[in-house]
Amino acid sequence: xxxxxxxxARLAERLPLSRRTILGAGDDxxxxxxSRGPGxxxxxxxxxxxxxxxxxxxxxxxxxxxxxVNLSDIAAMGGRPRAxxxxxxxxxxxxxxxxxxxxxxxxxxxRAARIDVVGGNITRARELAxxxxxxGDAGAQVLxxxxxxxxxxxxxxxxxxxxxxxxxxxxxxxxxxQAVRKFLVGRFIRPTARLMAGERLASIRPVPAxxxxxxxxxxxxxxxxxxxxxxxxxxARALPLSPAYRAVMGGDLSxxxxxxxxxxxLFCIRPGYxxxxxxxxxxxxxxxxxxxxxxxxxxxxxxxxxxxxGFDQLRARA
Amino acid sequence: xxxxxxxxARLAERLPLSRRTILGAGDDxxxxxxSRGPGxxxxxxxxxxxxxxxxxxxxxxxxxxxxxVNLSDIAAMGGRPRAxxxxxxxxxxxxxxxxxxxxxxxxxxxRAARIDVVGGNITRARELAxxxxxxGDAGAQVLxxxxxxxxxxxxxxxxxxxxxxxxxxxxxxxxxxQAVRKFLVGRFIRPTARLMAGERLASIRPVPAxxxxxxxxxxxxxxxxxxxxxxxxxxARALPLSPAYRAVMGGDLSxxxxxxxxxxxLFCIRPGYxxxxxxxxxxxxxxxxxxxxxxxxxxxxxxxxxxxxGFDQLRARA
Numbered sequence: 284x285x286x287x288x289x290x291x292a293r294l295a296e297r298l299p300l301s302r303r304t305i306l307g308a309g310d311d312x313x314x315x316x317x318s319r320g321p322g323x324x325x326x327x328x329x330x331x332x333x334x335x336x337x338x339x340x341x342x343x344x345x346x347x348x349x350x351x352v353n354l355s356d357i358a359a360m361g362g363r364p365r366a367x368x369x370x371x372x373x374x375x376x377x378x379x380x381x382x383x384x385x386x387x388x389x390x391x392x393x394r395a396a397r398i399d400v401v402g403g404n405i406t407r408a409r410e411l412a413x414x415x416x417x418x419g420d421a422g423a424q425v426l427x428x429x430x431x432x433x434x435x436x437x438x439x440x441x442x443x444x445x446x447x448x449x450x451x452x453x454x455x456x457x458x459x460x461q462a463v464r465k466f467l468v469g470r471f472i473r474p475t476a477r478l479m480a481g482e483r484l485a486s487i488r489p490v491p492a493x494x495x496x497x498x499x500x501x502x503x504x505x506x507x508x509x510x511x512x513x514x515x516x517x518x519a520r521a522l523p524l525s526p527a528y529r530a531v532m533g534g535d536l537s538x539x540x541x542x543x544x545x546x547x548x549l550f551c552i553r554p555g556y557x558x559x560x561x562x563x564x565x566x567x568x569x570x571x572x573x574x575x576x577x578x579x580x581x582x583x584x585x586x587x588x589x590x591x592x593g594f595d596q597l598r599a600r601a
Numbered sequence: 602x603x604x605x606x607x608x609x610a611r612l613a614e615r616l617p618l619s620r621r622t623i624l625g626a627g628d629d630x631x632x633x634x635x636s637r638g639p640g641x642x643x644x645x646x647x648x649x650x651x652x653x654x655x656x657x658x659x660x661x662x663x664x665x666x667x668x669x670v671n672l673s674d675i676a677a678m679g680g681r682p683r684a685x686x687x688x689x690x691x692x693x694x695x696x697x698x699x700x701x702x703x704x705x706x707x708x709x710x711x712r713a714a715r716i717d718v719v720g721g722n723i724t725r726a727r728e729l730a731x732x733x734x735x736x737g738d739a740g741a742q743v744l745x746x747x748x749x750x751x752x753x754x755x756x757x758x759x760x761x762x763x764x765x766x767x768x769x770x771x772x773x774x775x776x777x778x779q780a781v782r783k784f785l786v787g788r789f790i791r792p793t794a795r796l797m798a799g800e801r802l803a804s805i806r807p808v809p810a811x812x813x814x815x816x817x818x819x820x821x822x823x824x825x826x827x828x829x830x831x832x833x834x835x836x837a838r839a840l841p842l843s844p845a846y847r848a849v850m851g852g853d854l855s856x857x858x859x860x861x862x863x864x865x866x867l868f869c870i871r872p873g874y875x876x877x878x879x880x881x882x883x884x885x886x887x888x889x890x891x892x893x894x895x896x897x898x899x900x901x902x903x904x905x906x907x908x909x910x911g912f913d914q915l916r917a918r919a
Contacts, residue, residue, distance in 0.1 A: 326686035359629035368644035416734030
């Protein structure tokens with residue numbers, strides 16, 4: 284196992300930094316330039332055996348994914364990522380070359396999202412875990428979970444359930460034709476944070492409510508309902524499914540409704556927006572899947588309830 | 602094992618927040634009020650079996666310590682803590698009551714340091730780990746590792762080596778009389794971040810170089826030397842030792858020089874300051890232990906080199 288100091292030095296080495304960072308890795312703290320507006324702050328972690336398996340993922344993809352799941356939280360607030368600090372818990376059996384590749388993936392994702400990696404910490408542990416805290420700049424408006432109003436229409440970006448199917452393909456629970464396997468597995472291994480869509484969504488007035496879909500559309504919509512004190516009706520027939528999802532799952536909506544890890548955005552917006560108009564504005568596919576109603580319940584219309592994983596759990600909460 | 606959502610809810614529950622926080626835990630990100638000056642950003646982690654053992658520490662002390670080791674990094678830059686986000690990796694066998702007590706300790710430390718706990722994340726894992734990212738406000742000047750100049754005198758706050766002795770008492774490697782055991786163990790289990798000393802140090806001109814002593818005075822001074830491109834002479838006879846340290850270790854300086862976890866501050870300041878003047882100014886005990894010299898080497902004067910743990914390692918680096 285490479286030494287901890289060596290690994291920190293590798294992480295800090297030649298990290299390109301923007302002018303928003305005064306001092307990057309190498310001191311007790313990074314020093315950031317003053318922010319102009321409000322800041323966004325979040326932390327997330329990926330743990331070996333829980334969120335990933337090294338048999339499935341290259342080190343580069345793992346590094347990129349560890350950051351992407353955090354960036355998705357910034358996207359869900361409509362903000363712009365600014366700086367992050369990275370904690371890596373390392374276990375025996377991993378080489379210095381492994382970490383170079385992990386950091387390469389992380390840095391590549393950071394470059395694409397224009398975020399500075401300003402600090403790191405390495406600790407020993409029994410399992411590999413990457414925990415990242417991200418600081419973002421909020422836009423003029425912030426997308427919050429508590430802003431859904433009765434009558435709002437509910438939209439999602441992209442397609443639903445692909446990552447959950449991909450994960451089950453990898454873990455041998457579902458078989459898939461080769462033609463669709465790569466797409467579905469890729470949606471799990473290498474999710475895209477919808478940063479541009481989030482930022483553009485935050486410019487709409489009145490500001491929509493939003494959340495990223497990390498735990499499945501039902502559970503994440505449930506968070507919006509709880510925070511906003513409203514109910515919702517979802518139209519199961521309107522859920523956007525990829526051709527690959529349909530090829531594997533047919534008409535089974537359980538993973539589109541209950542499967543997580545999609546990192547798409549779900550948002551609630553005042554009625555009247557056409558899908559095509561929103562798609563152009565957000566520069567990503569957008570589908571209307573339901574509406575916000577009075578009450579506290581989440582009703583799924585047009586689906587065979589018992590077949591939906593997690594449905595009862597959510598109904599119990601609502 | 603309590604549910605993950607239940608634990609997040611407990612963490613977020615009734616957290617008192619300052620006006621610097623617009624929105625605390627419960628959304629995808631926390632929202633922070635704009636900062637006036639530069640920010641400080643750091644992350645640190647404590648892992649079961651590496652940094653702590655539940656047989657030695659109450660859950661309250663563990664929660665407080667997990668935050669304190671992060672606050673120490675803010676202290677070492679002369680800043681004021683502002684907001685933190687907490688990631689807890691939980692393993693089987695821990696009860697909801699355990700987490701309530703862990704959070705109680707964390708919140709109590711947060712209250713004392715006037716820092717807002719603005720978000721959290723819970724993940725499953727095979728071992729308990731608490732990773733905290735802290736955001737601070739920098740003062741008019743920042744204490745950096747790269748600011749030591751030839752001729753500077755080197756000081757430390759408090760006493761050295763107590764925590765390292767305490768850790769060895771807990772793990773059964775050292776025996777200690779009951780009269781001193783509690784003090785030494787307490788210095789390990791429940792370290793104090795020198796926030797006020799750091800903030801006051803940052804108001805001195807020209808601004809001193811500083812670091813917190815987490816890995817031992819030799820290794821941490823080594824970081825300053827490396828970043829500042831200078832050497833140093835330490836006077837082993839000047840190291841501040843507690844009566845408890847002397848009672849257990851006698852004249853053996855190995856843990857005062859090489860032992861970590863003290864979380865005292867080491868700083869390099871232009872010559873001429875008396876210990877008593879600095880102690881009054883920083884409101885903590887302060888001792889002069891050496892000076893910055895030309896070159897790259899760290900020399901220890903007045904000590905029996907081979908008895909000092911880590912000495913050769915550091916000499917090799919310098």
